[in-house]
Amino acid sequence: MARYEQIADALRHGIRTGRLRPGERLPAEDRLAVRYRTSVPTLQRALSELVAEGLIDKRHGVGTFVRTPRRRVERSSDRHQWEKDRARRPRAERLRTGSTEHDTGLEVTDLAFHAEYRETKADEDLAAVFGVHVGTRLLERMYRTNCRAEDTPFALVHSYLVHDLVAANPELLDAANEPWPGGTQNQLYTIGIELDRVEERITARPPTAEEAEALGLRKGVSVILLRKICTGTDGRVAEVSDVRLPGDRTELVFTTPLTRW
Amino acid sequence: MARYEQIADALRHGIRTGRLRPGERLPAEDRLAVRYRTSVPTLQRALSELVAEGLIDKRHGVGTFVRTPRRRVERSSDRHQWEKDRARRPRAERLRTGSTEHDTGLEVTDLAFHAEYRETKADEDLAAVFGVHVGTRLLERMYRTNCRAEDTPFALVHSYLVHDLVAANPELLDAANEPWPGGTQNQLYTIGIELDRVEERITARPPTAEEAEALGLRKGVSVILLRKICTGTDGRVAEVSDVRLPGDRTELVFTTPLTRW
DNA sequence: GAGTGGTCTAGACCACTGT
């Protein structure tokens, strides 16, 4: 076993057994290198293993810290039916709850929300999913939701709608109306669209530099990519969302009911 | 931007534009280091970025190659109902198809299959899921499925059953009966268990050294972790599976139907 | 044995943070 793996194991063990406690700061790299009789780059390679596993956090110019286990967010497939049911509830009720609260169990007041809209054109990929021509005008909506107590968002969402379709209700084109009470399914309801099913496609990969930045991830931690495709009762794709979730803090839950024999 | 990132970008660009073609071998690291006027460790760091992204493949003692995009495997949530329907079909029909074929579209003859059984005791985690005492005897079944044309498996599966429950049919205790025609749902059928629903919990992280080995992944590529919890019509958990999937080759698909307004 | 990637060293300089 490589030296850096042995060192990673030793530190991992210290963390798991609680000898190194959450929040505690590790000795500086040069001192750890001396302690483990190795060079700084080798020690750093050991640390980068632990960063990838989400066990420690390095802060440039500050130090290396044992990570406090962060709240894991469950994102359940039940949410879609829940959102659909909510979409036609009275405005007052819709105001009280959002789906992120539904996922996390946090209160509305714990959460910070950011939305941004822009107009874009369908590339090949999106055109194929929507079943429209390449270049069709789309409304691109970008969201991020934060827990006020933490600095990094739960998710980065890019949601796409066919521009000319949603333009039927001009309020839907203005990000100033976010967070929209009742969410996307209520928005679609205002233009006469009812959803029939939601398809989600999931894969995972290491984050790009940009994603690492935005989600507060370190290189080496995984990003879960989720593409949500919402199909209306008319059989047309109404919304496509690309969601990027931090792999070390997210658990997706899907329940498939089976018909009885 | 760091030197190693610039070099990674340059190589990435060469691959994306097709200047470096799939399967092509890159010059040796020491020569690349000279070309990019850098040291070998720095050049290696650039390459390790590309490995993480699945763009290249390094083979110790052989060389570094532009990766041929591998077949992506879709694993759809429809499979559960499909498997349930199949479980009571005639043996001849069950023999013809397995669920991996269902996922991949490959023929039975394209696939290699490996199974191993052992007895184990429920740890805290599994005991909680099954709703049994810690230490309860479990049957642990380990599977891997390969495409004959490729060297690395699609998935590593550890499946758990309550030992004393399945012992009702002794054939279920013997790995020599694998691949069992009709799969787990047929096996459960032989001991009078019908499944009511399947819950799947998904997360992602970098692979451990052991997983990287078994799935043919490089460190830095992501592993998708899927825990499948199968609940019987009696409300008891019948099977728990932990599935590890290569993030760069797997797409999970879940469809959630919604009730009409 | 020749050529390849895997690992490691000892030291250097830079960039960032907090005082």
Added chain:
DNA sequence: CAGTGGTCTAGACCACTCC
């Protein structure tokens, strides 16, 4: 400013693969 992590070097030796 001192202390921290981020990056890089030039060279070394080892392990693996293939001829």
